[in-house]
Amino acid sequence: MPSIVKVEDLRKTYDNGLEALKGVTLDIEEGEILALLGPNGAGKTTLISTICGITRPTSGRISVGGYDVQSEWRETRKLIGLVPQEINLEPFELVQNTLRFSRGLFGKPRNDALVDGVLKDLSLYERRGSRTSELSGGMRRRVLIAKALSHEPRVLFLDEPTAGVDVELRRDMWALAKRLREDGVTIILTTHYIEEAEAIADRVGVINSGELLLVEEKSALMQRLGRKEIRIKLTEPVEVIPDALAEYDLIRSKDGRSLIYAYKTTGERTGITRLLTAVQAAGLTLSDIQTRQSSLEEIFVRLVREEVA
Amino acid sequence: MNWYGIAAIWRFEMGRFFRSILQSIVSPVVSTALYFVVFGAAIGSRMPEIESVDYGAFIVPGLIMLTVLQQSVQNAGFGIYFPKFIGTIYEVLSAPISSLEIVIGYVGAAATKSMLIGLIILVTSLFFVDFSIIHPVLMLAFLVLTAVSFSLLGFILGIWARNFEQLNLVPLLVVTPLVFLGGSFYSVSMLPPFWQNVSLLNPVLYLVSGFRWSFFGTADVPIVASLAAIFVFAGICLGIVWWIFRTGFRLKS
CATH class of the missing domain: 3.30.70.1560 (Alpha-L RNA-binding motif)
Known part of the structure; x- marks a missing residue:
């Protein structure tokens, strides 16, 4: 499998001197589900934010789909969907409008059929006319995922998608991740629930204190260390x-x-x-x-x- | 150019405006009516004509400018501050949309809103006073330029502000006084010579004066000075916005 995301010797030091990433090198294969495991503050979110262009790297190179995230950012960002850790939604806007907004923002023409399809996939279709503030926490998280999917990304980043989510919704999300992979979407998820990585990941990366300790096939890892x-x-x-x-x-x-x-x-x-x-x-x-x-x-x-x- | 992206931001921001349509439109109409009752009818009836313009009509351009300036700064400031505050800004920052396109979307929406309100006030004032506009095209040009450049200022404030208090501070303590002291409700020629000279330092004076000229053909300062002032002001704001995106100031780490 060719790699769709390539990270080379990525370093990030924040203005306050915090060294969040200390030379991370990582190849993500097209169509795989990669789970990044690590405790809080390990650098998972910084790694994702840097690939998505929200955080600027101190040094190192990142390419997505063969494009450089710094010089060819328009191309790389079109390929990426990001579901952040925090549930951030415009409270007074209707669910379907927030999806249309996301799609437009990523340079795609309006396509109501596609947006409706995404809403149905995430069991949100019935609530498409609700304000996001009227939804439950689990529903709001689904809206975040729906927003990221509304512009048809090839690479989906899920930053702790099931933190604080009930068991049922967690299983729904795992099923969704597997469906997306069948469509050829590459998924990178960060989590500190090992169960999650064990349930859906093809490969597991372990990150701690800004360093990637290992990336291995899940089964090989289980076998080697099991x-x-x-x-x-x-x-x-x-x-x-x-x-x-x-x-x-x-x-x-x-x-x-x-x-x-x-x-x-x-x-x-x-x-x-x-x-x-x-x-x-x-x-x-x-x-x-x-x-x-x-x-x-x-x-x-x-x-x-x-x-x- | 990511035109769909610009349109998405513009439409989303206009949605905010139309969601609170009552507050957006009724409130400027009511306050305009109040200004006309107080300044136009009560005080204006005892005022002589200023430069052969009836006082009630004289304050119309100033009143429009007052609202357009305040609304531009407030709308643009809130428009970019709110996503920053609730965290939805991540999506804009990770989207394939350039800084310029982001600015066009947010500032464009804020300017559209304040121009709409400006035109509503213009129409409302026709119910209270009689006047005609000598240079309607220039009037519109002034309206657009003012709305855009003060929306840029609001955008800068929205990015700079760390809390709602800071966001409201500049419009309240800087913009409003400048508008009131910028000849919105009087001609600076009515001031003593010293204060006339001080007023010349107030950028809003040039806007109000130019705008009034497009209505009645009379002005406190030459129209060329007014046009120059607004371009300089817009240029400074654009420069600051460019610097913000280049350094990621309070947007990116």
Whole structure:
């Protein structure tokens, strides 16, 4: 896949001396969903704002669709739709008018059929004649997305689209993101909900303190860093872990009814068979076995912690 | 040129005007009527003609200028300040639209509104006094130039202002006094010589004088000076706007 957004050694230092981006290099492939994960203040929003032209870079180069965002800004901006983090809407304006405004602003002729289609996609069509101030928070966020889609962008930036949004709407948005990707729209979303990245992203980038720590295929990342746990439940609780099982670094649960064994899914030998044989040999009886894969969240916490350490 | 973008801003801003149509149109009509009752009928009946123009008619151009100046500054200031205040400005800044196009959209809309109000006042005043306009084309040209250049000033204020108080400060403390002292309701020739000279420093004097000349053919200062003054003023405002966008002053970090 060719890259649609290219960021090269991007640095941004704000006037107050804050170094928000410390040399970020990133290639975003056409048609993918890239999730940028990072804690608050990591530089996610600065990165997006700089690509969209709202913030000026201190140094570095950005191109979108092969055009330079500084010298060919008209071309790059036409390709980009931006959904900001804050819900900013003209309170007294009608929903459909705010969409028409966005479309015109991005240099597109009026097209009511298209605007209606976007409104329907976001379940806003019934409320097209309402003032934006009359809508609920979730609806207003949908209006923001609808505005960004009203000028048919090829690249859509969603800055924390599901912050403070209920579960149902979150699932709606994930479905929408997947539909858009099917239409060939590239989506970059920032989030600190790992669940979100896990649910929809093709690739995940982790950003912290202005540095991009890694960008990887989600599945590869899960595999590379993913750990699995096997929890062995016993019929009779044990006071101490038998010496015969010492080599497995087992953890005994507080009530002594389960033993936990951690292993890497990527290893050729997981040691599970040997462990289970050894457990039996030690005279313990199993009542149940559960396995659990570590989530992106755990991976992410580990990455950020390693960096601090 | 992103014509659709300019049109979108203009239409959106005009929407704001027509949403509050009552406030937009009724309020200038009512205040004009009040001025005519107080200055025209009550005081004007005891005033002699000024330069062979009846006092009631004499104040019409000044009254229009007063409102056009205030409305231009207020509309343009609010038009750009409000998106900045509520945060919707992000969309304009990330759109494929140049600074010049943004200015044309916002300033164009503000100027259109104030010219509309100016014309409404002109029509309203015909119900109170009799007058005819000697140079209607020049009158319109003055109206357009004034509306545009003071909308530019309002645009600058809207970007500069950090809160609503600052936004209202300049129109209240600078524009209104300048208009009142700029010969809106009197001829500066009625002032003592010292104050006549001080008045010559007031840019609004040149606008009111030129505008009045297009109505009655009489003026406090030569018409060429009036035209020069308005172009200089518009030029200064354009220069500041250009600087704002070049540096991103209070718009971009």
